[in-house]
Amino acid sequence: MVEAINKINRSDMKYQTTKPIVEYKNVQKSYGDVEVLKGLNLSIYPGEKVALIGPSGSGKTTIIRMLMTLEQPTAGEIIFDGKNLWHMERKGKLVPANEKHLRELRGDIGMVFQHFNLFPHMTILQNCMTAPIQVQKEDKESARKRSIEMLEKVGLGDKLDSYPNQLSGGQKQRVAMARALVMRPKIMLFDEVTSALDPELVGEVLEVIRDIAEEGDMAMVLVTHEMDFALDVADRVIFLDNGVIAEQGSPKEVLEESNNERLQQFLHRFRN
């Protein structure tokens, strides 16, 4: 019952009464001659759960990497939390952002990677504690306490002093999520976080994402090939094709009711 209400409230946000947390404004990205994104316009709202789907090479990863400041757009603007991410003002003119500017903004953005990228020389607990202490200047005890709580939440309370190479893929990915969550981001980006996992480990990771999603207040962008999961968790599904948004809407609209031909082809491949 409570869940159902949550769900309704969340889909209400789609009606966009609040200010977006992220706005892509005519964002283009090319690698050399290859045009990956051709003028992307996309707004994501606080607390909204967006699933990004699309064929390989359609630019899904590129979209979230630009927001994580790992990749610079070729043209256009990304507005995060009301501020221009890749540009800053200097003497009344817009100039490319420097590291200091990026650091001020990216603290509210978190990301989980396909290949975990845990720090292999640190224990699980150190993996989680380091950034709150170093970046947010949180005192050690409280960072430790919060990290342990977070690791317990993802079911790894008994692994605090293990090293990443002692964990299964599913456990590693749950650590990676805990590590991102202790930073309390306003938006969290997931890049195919289950696709490097053995099939039997996918479930435990999706379960954790579902839990996070149900807490509500953090926006999430999920690049995923798990259609059932997207249908279940997302408020909005975006189908990306050839560098543009080819279809978007509620999970039901996109995954079940759309008659976009490319989308049909794409989904067909997943249903078998």
Add this chain to the structure above:
Amino acid sequence: MTIHAIIDVFPVLMKGINITITVFLLSAIFGYLFAIIAGLCRLSHNLVVRGITSFYVEIFRGTSLIVQLFWLYYAIPMLFNVGIDNRLMAGVLAISLNYGAYMSEIVRGSILAVDKGQTEASIALNLSPFQRMRMVIFPQALRMMLPELGNYLIQMLKATSLVSLIGMTDILYHGNILRSTDLSAAPTVYLLLLLFYFIMALPLILLTRKGEQISKKGVAR
């Protein structure tokens, strides 16, 4: 070559052991220091920093250590009327600058060999560039460097014998003096010298092994 001769030669060589070990330890410390600084500078975004460092590395790798030693001890003080009339300083500088240049390539290579995902994860956690290097990239690179840096440790030990050429009284210096006064002592002197260097190298060899193990495991525990 009798036991008797060995007993005569041994204490003479021992007189130089202090110098050999001092030069070695200082050269190792400064050698690693130069290696890390130069290795990092070669990765700098600043063109000038990179240029100057490359110049240093190529000069010191491309010329002979003995000549560099003579430059530092004889030529530079005369040309510029400054500086290195101190043998220890000249010896340590020559060895550490030379090996630092070689080892900087290892430092640089290892840093570049750390998975790019590590940098990306630390950017995503909003660590500063310095924190990324200090807490994430360098500790992992260091583990990769250990075996090779260990090998250079042994080479630096052997290179200390060159300082006898600028009149430092290390074990080779004392051995040479002994031989020049008594030519028949030569076999004993040089046999003992080999042993001296080998025994000093032993702990370094063990240390290198340890480094290889740590490196293989990927984590020091």
